[in-house]
Structure formats: structure tokens, C-alpha cells
Amino acid sequence: MAARYEVRHQPGKGYHFVLIATNGQIIATSEHYESHRACLNGIDSVKRNADAPVQDDTTSTGKNS
Structure with a gap:
């Protein structure tokens, strides 16, 4: 089974998505969005930006990996 995004709805909180591994x-769990469309836009944003450098500020140098 491939990894997938699941859109979920919680009354009073709105929509959010989770990323489920194989x-x-x-x-990963997203923030809550007011609308279903905004949640889908959040998924699209993660897909576009997922190949990003890691910044680990817990190291003594604080340099990107």
C-alpha cells in the first residue's frame, strides 16, 4: 500500500489532514482549516514543498543539514 493523505473533519474544529505511511x-498531522478546500490546498502545499532542507536548531552550530 502506498502512503496517503486522509482528510478528517471534527465538528467545531474544522478540517485537517494526516499523512499515513505505507x-x-x-x-504527520496538519493544522485545522476552516474549510474543506483550504485543507486540500494545505495538502497541495505539502506536496509542492516537501523536498526541503532540514534545519535543526538543537545542534550547537544550528546549521542546516
């Missing part, structure tokens, strides 16, 4: 584990 092993079925949730590996």
Missing part, C-alpha cells in the same frame, strides 16, 4: 502509521 505501514499504516500516521507520520
Whole structure:
């Protein structure tokens, strides 16, 4: 099974998505969005921007990896 995004709705909180790995584990959870369309736009944004450098400010140098 391939990784997938799942859109979820919580009354009073709105929509959010989770990214589920191939092993079925949730590996990312989004913020809550007011609309379904905004949630789908959030997924599109992650897809476009997912290939980004890692910035680890917990190291003594704070340099990007």
C-alpha cells in the first residue's frame, strides 16, 4: 500500500489532514482549516514543498543539514 493523505473533519474544529505511511502509521498531522478546500490546498502545499532542507536548531552550530 502506498502512503496517503486522509482528510478528517471534527465538528467545531474544522478540517485537517494526516499523512499515513505505507505501514499504516500516521507520520504527520496538519493544522485545522476552516474549510474543506483550504485543507486540500494545505495538502497541495505539502506536496509542492516537501523536498526541503532540514534545519535543526538543537545542534550547537544550528546549521542546516
